[in-house]
Amino acid sequence: MLLRRIAFRKKCRTLGFLIIAMITFVYVTIVSKSLERIKAPSKYFMVFTCNESTSNTHHQPEPSILPTSKIIKEIPRHISNVSEFAYPIMLWNNYLINNPDLCKMNNNILILIVVKTNPLNFERRSIIRDTWSNKAYFFGVIKVLFLMGNAQNETIQENISREFHEYLDILQGDFLDTYKNLTNKGVMGLRWITENCMQAKMIVKVDDDVVLDTYRLLEIVYPIYENKTRYILCNIFMGGKAPIVRDVKHKWYVKDSELKNIGLLDKKIYPPYCSGFTVILATDLIPAMFGIAHVTPFFWVDDVYLHGLLPMKAKRIDYVSLSRNYTFSYKQAMRCFSGKLPCNFLSIGETKLHEMRPLWNMIQTYHSRRIKKNTTRR
Numbered sequence: 001m002l003l004r005r006i007a008f009r010k011k012c013r014t015l016g017f018l019i020i021a022m023i024t025f026v027y028v029t030i031v032s033k034s035l036e037r038i039k040a041p042s043k044y045f046m047v048f049t050c051n052e053s054t055s056n057t058h059h060q061p062e063p064s065i066l067p068t069s070k071i072i073k074e075i076p077r078h079i080s081n082v083s084e085f086a087y088p089i090m091l092w093n094n095y096l097i098n099n100p101d102l103c104k105m106n107n108n109i110l111i112l113i114v115v116k117t118n119p120l121n122f123e124r125r126s127i128i129r130d131t132w133s134n135k136a137y138f139f140g141v142i143k144v145l146f147l148m149g150n151a152q153n154e155t156i157q158e159n160i161s162r163e164f165h166e167y168l169d170i171l172q173g174d175f176l177d178t179y180k181n182l183t184n185k186g187v188m189g190l191r192w193i194t195e196n197c198m199q200a201k202m203i204v205k206v207d208d209d210v211v212l213d214t215y216r217l218l219e220i221v222y223p224i225y226e227n228k229t230r231y232i233l234c235n236i237f238m239g240g241k242a243p244i245v246r247d248v249k250h251k252w253y254v255k256d257s258e259l260k261n262i263g264l265l266d267k268k269i270y271p272p273y274c275s276g277f278t279v280i281l282a283t284d285l286i287p288a289m290f291g292i293a294h295v296t297p298f299f300w301v302d303d304v305y306l307h308g309l310l311p312m313k314a315k316r317i318d319y320v321s322l323s324r325n326y327t328f329s330y331k332q333a334m335r336c337f338s339g340k341l342p343c344n345f346l347s348i349g350e351t352k353l354h355e356m357r358p359l360w361n362m363i364q365t366y367h368s369r370r371i372k373k374n375t376t377r378r
């Protein structure tokens with residue numbers, strides 16, 4: 001069990017102290033609201049009891065720092081000729097809020113999950129911190145970073161500041177947080193990872209309305225890819241399936257000038273790209289994509305830009321389809337996780353606020369069932 005191997009390794013000896021410390025803490029803060037957040041890591045938590053003999057037989061792979069500067073320098077950068085309007089502004093614009101130490105704060109990091117969010121979505125972020133990204137379950141091997149722009153509203157900004165000081169998991173860029181600036185949000189993420197988080201071994205990008213099965217991610221998906229490079233797991237729209245929308249009334253209508261900027265003016269369809277609600281990437285691709293963004297003019301349809309145009313130029317990428325591992329249907333997800341084993345969903349997209357906790361609870365129940373079944377079988 002990967003969790004046993006990794007999350008609990010080194011923790012074994014101190015687990016006793018941890019438990020005592022936790023009980024004390026719970027007593028001290030019993031009346032305080034903060035108890036809500038670190039609340040009892042459920043029964044699933046108990047399934048992973050510490051096993052000293054298991055933990056001694058494995059060694060955690062050393063976090064390797066890839067030669068990112070090298071990769072970037074290989075790509076021609078015409079910085080001097082970059083027009084502010086032609087290229088994503090977050091290639092150079094300031095961060096407004098940033099914790100550059102997020103990934104360094106714990107040497108155990110394996111997976112960084114970046115969550116595209118809007119400054120106003122306080123509640124989504126709060127639920128995500130409570131559920132699928134909860135530190136209490138993953139002991140620092142999984143870290144979350146929320147990406148947002150500027151809401152240009154003092155009240156909201158003060159609130160974001162408070163949130164940041166409490167959780168240190170927000171990256172805010174100096175750009176207006178709008179639909180047409182999502183590409184800038186994504187480029188900011190590429191830049192930040194290149195600068196601050198190359199020790200993560202896998203990068204996951206999700207929207208803030210996604211419920212992610214982080215147990216599956218860590219125990220089943222991660223081990224397959226832990227030593228691989230240049231892969232992207234996503235839902236791919238192959239060429240011919242994603243028309244370029246030219247209907248002025250449509251949300252995804254693009255202007256001639258915008259298409260011209262990326263050389264697609266005469267095209268009817270987009271080149272292959274991934275839908276961006278859940279994308280898993282090898283860390284080594286991130287600096288390469290960031291470098292390529294310096295020579296890829298801006299295009300506001302972020303999925304096309306970030307998960308199409310950029311990786312297309314990176315070449316030699318292994319694409320793995322996640323088409324059978326997601327759903328946008330709450331009902332279907334609940335049925336799957338409560339039904340017969342196994343359930344292969346990794347990601348549930350487009351959830352409503354009130355659906356997020358029940359989904360996560362069901363995912364936890366699913367995994368305790370799965371583990372119990374596998375344990376009794378042995």
Ligand SMILES: *[C@@H]1O[C@H](CO)[C@@H](O)[C@H](O)[C@H]1NC(C)=O
Pocket residue numbers: 051052053054
């Ligand atoms: C601990 O691990 C050993 C070796 O893997 C195994 O034989 C034993 O059953 C495990 N104990 C528990 C309580 O899981």
Ligand SMILES: *[C@@H]1O[C@H](CO)[C@@H](O)[C@H](O)[C@H]1NC(C)=O
Pocket residue numbers: 081
């Ligand atoms: C800057 O880019 C434009 C458009 O791509 C090109 O026509 C022009 O020659 C470039 N200028 C320099 C100095 O490289």
Ligand SMILES: *[C@@H]1O[C@H](CO)[C@@H](O)[C@H](O)[C@H]1NC(C)=O
Pocket residue numbers: 153154155156
């Ligand atoms: C800022 O946001 C608050 C809370 O949403 C709202 O009440 C207020 O009107 C906003 N102020 C401006 C200047 O938009």
Ligand SMILES: *[C@@H]1O[C@H](CO)[C@@H](O)[C@H](O)[C@H]1NC(C)=O
Pocket residue numbers: 122155156159163
């Ligand atoms: C400020 O943040 C809290 C949660 O941290 C949220 O409940 C509240 O709605 C936010 N206020 C504004 C004005 O956005």
Ligand SMILES: *[C@@H]1O[C@H](CO)[C@@H](O)[C@H](O)[C@H]1NC(C)=O
Pocket residue numbers: 089174175176177178179180181
């Ligand atoms: C994107 O952000 C920039 C910088 O804040 C802003 O000037 C621009 O209007 C935004 N674009 C859109 C389409 O909102």
Ligand SMILES: *[C@@H]1O[C@H](CO)[C@@H](O)[C@H](O)[C@H]1NC(C)=O
Pocket residue numbers: 061223224225226227
């Ligand atoms: C990945 O590499 C580490 C260290 O060399 C090794 O222990 C582990 O078994 C490898 N994982 C896979 C899936 O090959």
Ligand SMILES: *[C@@H]1O[C@H](CO)[C@@H](O)[C@H](O)[C@H]1NC(C)=O
Pocket residue numbers: 216221233322324325344345346
């Ligand atoms: C996706 O689902 C298939 C079964 O339909 C499963 O074999 C595969 O492991 C799953 N992939 C991921 C990344 O969860």
Ligand SMILES: *[C@@H]1O[C@H](CO)[C@@H](O)[C@H](O)[C@H]1NC(C)=O
Pocket residue numbers: 341342370374
């Ligand atoms: C049970 O464990 C085996 C071997 O460890 C693994 O291959 C299988 O996928 C597990 N079954 C489930 C439902 O997780």
